[in-house]
Amino acid sequence: MLKRSRALASVAIFAVAAGMGAPVWAETLQEAIALAYRTNPSLLAQRANQRALDESIVQARAGLRPRLDVTVTGNHIRDFNNETESDSASASIGLSQTLWSGGRIGHGITAAEAEILAGRENLRDIEQTVLASVIQAYADVIRDTEILRIRQANLGVLQRQLEEASARFEVGEITRTDVAQSEARLAQSEADLANAQAQLSVSRASYAAVVGQSPGDLAPMPVLPGVPNDFDAALDVALLDNPGIRAAAYNLRAAEANVAAAKAEYMPSARLTASYGGSNNDFDAFSDIGDNAELTVGGSVSVPLFTGGLNGSRVAQAFERANVAQINVEGERRNTLQSVSSAYAQAISARSSLEAGVEAVRAATVAAEGVRQEAQVGLRTTLDVLNQELELRNAEITLASARRNEYVAQANLLAAMGRLEGADLDPTLTVYDPADNYERVRNRGALPWDSLIEAVDRIVAPPITPANDAADAPIDQQLKSEIVQTAPRH
Template sequence: MFTSRRGGLLAASAGLALIIAAAPASAETLAEAIALAYDSNPTLQAQRATQRALDENWVQARAGYRPTVQAQAAANYTENRVPANARAVDRNGDGVPDPVGSGITEANSAGATLSLSQPLFTGGRVAATVSAAEADILAGREQLRRTEASVMQAVIQAYADVRRDQEGLRIRQENQRVLQRQLDESKARFEVGEITRTDVAQSEARLAAADAQLALAQSQLASSRATYAAVVGQNPGDLAPEPQLSDLLPADISQAFEAAENNNPQVRQAKYAERASNARLAGAKAERMPNLGVSASLGYNGPAEPFEREDYSRAVRAGATVTVPLFTGGLTSSRIRAAMERNNTDRINVEAARRSVMQSLTQAWNQHVASKSNIVSTDEQVRAARIAAEGTRQEQQVGLRTTLDVLNAEQELRNAELSQVSARRDEFVAVSLVLAQMGLLEAPLLTPGVTRYDASANFKNNRVTWGWVPWEEPIAVVDGVLTPKVTEQPTTAAPPPAPASK
């Protein structure tokens, strides 16, 4: 049974070796993984499409400044049938009804109307809708930045996890080989009577445990590889060592706090959401303001059959309309109060977002500091454990140590090596968490060769598009006198980019 189990483990190891061997010969770098995910990750692509759809809200809001033109055409046919009894009338008094024809009358008509309506002043309603749309678009761009940071974080973590698990598998494989040699030596020494059966059994038990740990390491690596493929878009090959992302960190946490205040997309998104609700509050108040608009129409009416132009009448109408709301049963006041409370909620959410970011940044920074210390400790632990394991093996040869001492020393060495690998992975991931909270975890910053996706390009293309009229600009200026303006807030300068490969 023990032999068959080990045979299955060896077969699994061979299968995993074939998968790794099929990877590209050249080492795959983090820069390449980031570039591929930045261009192809479905979550990021979907968020970009969502942002482009959000850009259309501004175009739809601006349509309130523009004229509307409608054309309407109609043709009608009418037939009246009068029953025979109703048609029979005695007109000459001879007692016999006189015939009055078939009793069928027909009529037809046709008409066409072209109408135009142009708002001149909406009391700020349209201006408020436009401002709210602009704020929503800016908030959407921050959501896109959050999504990008989340994807980059997933790429970095998946890369680090695969690297950690590859090293973990190598350590487990080395442990299995060492324990196999130790078992062979124990059996040979047992044959010559130097040790007892108990020593052999101890070696067999440790080797069996190593086989189980190797199987777990293989499973963990397969899981990490699957996560990497889902995020990056391809299976990982021979991954190069992680770059030094810590070069992007500021000297102290106070600078990180300052960067997060200005750059963190969660905080900036909350601020833009507050400005959007403030604009909607202005729109609710504008419901009390008068409306001014002009309209004109041109219509023709006449018989459809026979068609004669001379028989058609023409109607031309033009006028201006002023609408002043006087009483709405409290509806407008209720909408204003509701918009005001929603704006209060968004204003409070800005502080909630800031506190949440500061908390996450503090945790990530402390995790980074602790991980750096842990790296130093585990490096020293590995150095000492390696010396101890070598010394224990030599002392066993002269009878100063038992087989169990050697097995324990080997186990301590492997555990120290695994802790060292995990510590380096944790420090690397902790740095990326700090950068994410600072708002600096962006693909072009991590990989300078990546072309940045310009979220504003689609919006700029839509500013002057089908439906634009030159007189909407002065109308917008007049309509927006009392409406709060929304402008994009700049981010602080980022530190120089660090290379994403060694």
């Protein structure tokens, strides 16, 4: 039953991937990125969220357009005192068009546009997170495949070592202790091999979860484009392109527009109204309502005089939310400083470990061969051979891990900079553009006079006043200089 369930699951996964037009086997990083870009659930869900957010501009602009309502009523009245009964019915159609709202509609449109732009930056952030996960999963599989190969090679060497030790014990060249040492190392190697196989299975499962299919024979990791060699340059790019900073700036813009919209509640508003309808005192003659129907056309101006503190509270609330948005901009900048500094330091550290690992493997290989030859002429013990073999395998594993760590750190650095999008990694990728859906829905239901009503509504409206222009303010120079001074260098 378990085998059958696994088989069905494999077939289902393959069918879903094939139905989405995915390749059967992703062998390069570009193919893995392309597949995840098209099918990753987190990315697809965020795109759907952004399309839902695009509808807010339609809702905000709906205030520029007339409202048309049809009302039909019917009443039966019984007077118990006079013991009389009467019926009444009415039907009407009403039209209402806002001519000026004091800026409420205009500022609402501005806020909606800013929130949509912030949503696009959040989509960029999710995209970079997903692609960073793809790169990490890809590097993990390559690393663990290499470690498995090292463990398998080590097992073969130790098996031959045990056979050689047993033969030499039979002729009296070594003691039983030497054979036991070889047996112990072989048993440990078998356990290490099992752990390596399990870790590779875990990494392959993580790869399948983020990419959408199991990894094949993966090609070597390609050079990531745009990895900076200078910390200052990386930081400058991040402060401009990091999606978290940009989203926070757009959210601040939306919050400031909401403050202006709240202030506009104190302003008068003007509306044009029209209605057509009639009434009848007999249900049976309902169809004759049109005989006494009348058309009413008029206009109204509403001036709020007293709202029980409601408008003042809304303004205060909007101000505090703008304060929060302003603080969040600075918070995102500091988070970006930390992310760039951490990823840059990890990349430099991994590069140093990689260079040291290459030299360690070279030296350990020479030492292992020398110890084997010396052991054959009696200058080294079996334990010396086993220890040197273990040192060589550990150096090889450290080197494989260093390659993975450097690659992942570079990917994290690019993500912190805002340079790990699909198009950055694969110029041939068909890019999802959220602006396409926005342009498609923005003017849904539009009428010829929308632009005129919007222009009029913005006249004499409360201006949008930046809280402290935090979206454009430079990062705290002292904080930046301290991080730059402590950043590692090549």
